[in-house]
Amino acid sequence: xxxxxxxxxxxxxxxxxxxxxxxxxxxxxxxxxxxxxxxxxxxxxxxxxxxxxxxxxxxxxxxxxxxxxxxxxxxxxxxxxxxxxxxxxxxxxxxxxxxxxxxxxxxxxxxxxx
Amino acid sequence: xxxxxxxxxxxxxxxxxxxxxxxxxxxxxxxxxxxxxxxxxxxxxxxxxxxxxxxxxxxxxxxxxxxxxxxxxxxxxxxxxxxxxxxxxxxxxxxxxxxxxxxxxxxxxxxxxx
Numbered sequence: 001x002x003x004x005x006x007x008x009x010x011x012x013x014x015x016x017x018x019x020x021x022x023x024x025x026x027x028x029x030x031x032x033x034x035x036x037x038x039x040x041x042x043x044x045x046x047x048x049x050x051x052x053x054x055x056x057x058x059x060x061x062x063x064x065x066x067x068x069x070x071x072x073x074x075x076x077x078x079x080x081x082x083x084x085x086x087x088x089x090x091x092x093x094x095x096x097x098x099x100x101x102x103x104x105x106x107x108x109x110x111x112x113x114x
Numbered sequence: 115x116x117x118x119x120x121x122x123x124x125x126x127x128x129x130x131x132x133x134x135x136x137x138x139x140x141x142x143x144x145x146x147x148x149x150x151x152x153x154x155x156x157x158x159x160x161x162x163x164x165x166x167x168x169x170x171x172x173x174x175x176x177x178x179x180x181x182x183x184x185x186x187x188x189x190x191x192x193x194x195x196x197x198x199x200x201x202x203x204x205x206x207x208x209x210x211x212x213x214x215x216x217x218x219x220x221x222x223x224x225x226x227x228x
Contacts (some may be wrong), residue, residue: 034216043205044157044219073209090157101147101170102217
């Protein structure tokens with residue numbers, strides 16, 4: 001079965017610092033990749049997604065992610081974080097074209113200090 | 115669009131009681147997903163429906179859990195009898211059959227079983 005690994009469980013940054021959150025998946029076939037964000041007390045919102053084409057994907061709020069097929073990775077980046085980026089970030093994978101359900105990573109809690 | 119609607123938003127019940135969680139997907143979406151989020155297990159898929167038919171219920175913990183989707187605009191997740199270990203946030207999500215389908219999440223139901 002496919003799995004998604006997020007190795008950073010808790011990240012603490014100061015405002016204006018750069019962010020990179022790791023995401024690796026274990027599946028050799030076609031994948032669709034997602035990053036969701038969950039602000040405190042709120043539901044999951046889509047940050048960005050990759051289906052095909054340009055492996056560098058830009059999302060909302062200045063976030064971007066790069067799909068590196070050879071490394072089975074889809075890391076999330078932001079050049080300069082803000083206090084309002086404090087949230088939990090989830091990487092998710094949808095495998096192939098059949099099964100529609102997402103497999104989520106364990107999440108990374110980001111705390112941005114003012 | 116109002117997005118995915120879930121009710122109730124919070125539920126506190128006693129062990130042994132029946133709990134029913136409700137979900138209204140986004141109009142026009144034909145796939146519906148139930149996820150559970152806990153500190154220990156993260157986000158995990160319980161069941162998903164496509165065109166009102168259950169496709170994958172392998173994530174349903176045990177027979178105490180059941181889910182139905184009587185029509186395209188309504189689904190329920192029932193726990194009977196409830197146990198303290200069922201305490202979690204239950205999210206409903208929906209998606210369409212579009213090529214780049216994306217799941218949109220509801221606000222969740224926070225369940226506490228005493």
